Amino acid sequence: ELKVEQNPLFLSMQEGKNYTIYCNYSTTSDRLYWYRQDPGKSLESLFVLLSNGAVKQEGRLMASLDTKARLSTLHITAAVHDLSATYFCAVDHLPNSGYALNFGKGTSLLVTP
Amino acid sequence: DARVTQTPRHKVTEMGQEVTMRCQPILGHNTVFWYRQTMMQGLELLAYFRNRAPLDDSGMPKDRFSAEMPDATLATLKIQPSEPRDSAVYFCASGLGRQGQSNQPQHFGDGTRLSIL
Numbered sequence: 001e002l003k004v005e006q007n008p009l010f011l012s013m014q015e016g017k018n019y020t021i022y023c024n025y026s027t028t029s030d031r032l033y034w035y036r037q038d039p040g041k042s043l044e045s046l047f048v049l050l051s052n053g054a055v056k057q058e059g060r061l062m063a064s065l066d067t068k069a070r071l072s073t074l075h076i077t078a079a080v081h082d083l084s085a086t087y088f089c090a091v092d093h094l095p096n097s098g099y100a101l102n103f104g105k106g107t108s109l110l111v112t113p
Numbered sequence: 114d115a116r117v118t119q120t121p122r123h124k125v126t127e128m129g130q131e132v133t134m135r136c137q138p139i140l141g142h143n144t145v146f147w148y149r150q151t152m153m154q155g156l157e158l159l160a161y162f163r164n165r166a167p168l169d170d171s172g173m174p175k176d177r178f179s180a181e182m183p184d185a186t187l188a189t190l191k192i193q194p195s196e197p198r199d200s201a202v203y204f205c206a207s208g209l210g211r212q213g214q215s216n217q218p219q220h221f222g223d224g225t226r227l228s229i230l
Contacts, residue, residue, distance in 0.1 A: 033218055033219075035218075035221075041223070042204070042221045042222060042223045042224060043204070043206075043221040044221075045218035045219070045220070048217070048218050088156065090156075100146055100158050100161045100168075100169060101146075101158065101219065102158065103148075103155060103156035104155075105155045106155060106156075
């Protein structure tokens with residue numbers, strides 16, 4: 001059974017601090033996706049990581065992928081309140097399945113003054 | 114910006130009633146997905162289609178759920194009869210790509226918030 005595990009599930013951090021969210025998965029997928037969800041809203045794509053060693057950055061967020069370790073990280077630099085949301089990682093439901101996704105449980109991030 | 118459109122946005126109905134949720138994928142997208150989100154289970158894949166053909170509906174309770182794509186601009190998810198445990202947010206997503214070519218993300222609709230009393 002495919003498992004996608006995120007940690008932590010809840011994270012409260014102060015503005016200006018750095019932190020990393022971890023995503024471990026059990027399949028051999030070489031693609032990984034990060035999404036953001038605001039309360040009561042839809043899912044917004046943040047990053048698509050397509051290969052081992054891939055690193056992508058957008059603003060204060062940086063995502064990386066290590067397919068050998070089956071690990072992706074989402075690093076937050078100098079957090080601001082606007083980053084408060086739930087962050088999901090996801091991998092292909094089946095290898096090469098045409099990218100139906102299995103999601104982690106999500107990390108609820110709260111950035112406080 | 115092109116968007117995935119879902120209707121209705123909210124639905125409250127009594128147990129035993131039929132519920133139909135609709136999704137208009139982004140024009141040109143050839144793959145459509147249905148997901149369900151609950152606090153307990155998180156985001157679960159229910160079914161998906163490519164070029165209107167069902168590829169996988171193993172995540173769906175077959176006895177009461179059905180998913181179809183009558184045409185390229187409409188996907189439907191039906192529950193009959195509905196039960197309180199079906200209360201959830203149902204998301205439709207669409208995307209481009211053929212098998213193994215998933216370098217573009219799926220785009221999600223705003224969801225249908227379903228409450229079964």
